[in-house]
Amino acid sequence: ALKQVKSSKTESYALYDETLHQQERRKQELELALRDSDFGRELKLYFQPEYEPTGTTLIGMEALLRWRSPALGLVGPVEFIPIAEETGLILEIGEWVMKTAMEQIRDWNKRYETEFFVGINISAVQLQNTGFVGLVRKLIEETGVNASQLNFEITESSTLNPNGAAVSILKQLSEMGISIAVDDFGTGYSSYGYIKRFSIDILKIDKQLIDTITTNPNDAQVVKAIIAMASALNIRTIAEGVETKEQARLLKKMNCDIIQGYLFGKPVPAEEFADLHLDKEEC
Numbered sequence: 001a002l003k004q005v006k007s008s009k010t011e012s013y014a015l016y017d018e019t020l021h022q023q024e025r026r027k028q029e030l031e032l033a034l035r036d037s038d039f040g041r042e043l044k045l046y047f048q049p050e051y052e053p054t055g056t057t058l059i060g061m062e063a064l065l066r067w068r069s070p071a072l073g074l075v076g077p078v079e080f081i082p083i084a085e086e087t088g089l090i091l092e093i094g095e096w097v098m099k100t101a102m103e104q105i106r107d108w109n110k111r112y113e114t115e116f117f118v119g120i121n122i123s124a125v126q127l128q129n130t131g132f133v134g135l136v137r138k139l140i141e142e143t144g145v146n147a148s149q150l151n152f153e154i155t156e157s158s159t160l161n162p163n164g165a166a167v168s169i170l171k172q173l174s175e176m177g178i179s180i181a182v183d184d185f186g187t188g189y190s191s192y193g194y195i196k197r198f199s200i201d202i203l204k205i206d207k208q209l210i211d212t213i214t215t216n217p218n219d220a221q222v223v224k225a226i227i228a229m230a231s232a233l234n235i236r237t238i239a240e241g242v243e244t245k246e247q248a249r250l251l252k253k254m255n256c257d258i259i260q261g262y263l264f265g266k267p268v269p270a271e272e273f274a275d276l277h278l279d280k281e282e283c
């Protein structure tokens, strides 16, 4: 019996080694392909709408990055963003994302009367890079967009030291007129202190919390408390990953300001976004 246990144990270690090895190989493949990639051809921004809770008025949209590698096919951001962060490639990719999003805003401003803002995901690695504020200022000048149409989404993270340089960087961005949003709020390191320390304009309540508000009364109470706290601090709330009418109805009752999720629209390419969410109001 002892022998059997031993051998099955060795086997499971072998299996574990195998998967680790595969993961490592996949990572290296992705890193190489990402280093080689022609951003203009392979990267694309999708946009997902953000509506007020009844779904009649568009408030804005979030830019979400897609990568189609000629060698590896479609790779999701959940897989390649961490690799881009580890390798520092996120600096170039992040610049491409900001530039492309701002060019899109400029284009839509010309064609539509609708006022909107665009959420752009900013990695903590970008924030910590000296010259980030200068780069943002340059891109705003080059594209001529209004800083008030930009909403930088920062994932709450232990790497954002509330006593470090990030405080001053976020303050400078804020003074330029850019909104600052805490992404994935309610699941990580966020706290009242964190919100107070960084000049936060928007809280994005994580999908994980939103998923269960219609089935778990405790989660509903937590979301209600988050919205009440934000409102008391003059911070707007966006509920992420809203998929059902029941969720939207409950969030409206809780005075959530904005809703994002498949219920009102999936992330789609810019042209399709305009057809679905902007075209009604073309001037």
Ligand code: C2E
Residues within 6 Å of the ligand: 048, 063, 064, 065, 076, 077, 078, 081, 097, 121, 122, 123, 153, 183, 184, 240, 241, 242, 243, 260, 261, 262, 263, 267
């Ligand atoms: P995130 O910023 O939390 O983005 C929201 C994610 O939830 C997106 O996944 C979106 O497609 C998905 N989502 C929205 N509504 C629903 C819904 O109703 N149901 C479901 N099941 N999913 C929904 P996506 O596009 O795969 O992006 C994943 C993550 O990758 C983002 O999470 C963000 O952390 C990161 N990411 C995406 N684009 C960028 C970027 O340009 N820069 C950086 N640094 N990170 C990015």
Ligand code: CA
Residues within 6 Å of the ligand: 062, 121, 153, 183
């Ligand atoms: Ca986000």
Ligand code: CA
Residues within 6 Å of the ligand: 183, 184, 204, 206, 240
């Ligand atoms: Ca999020």
Ligand code: CA
Residues within 6 Å of the ligand: 184
């Ligand atoms: Ca997320």
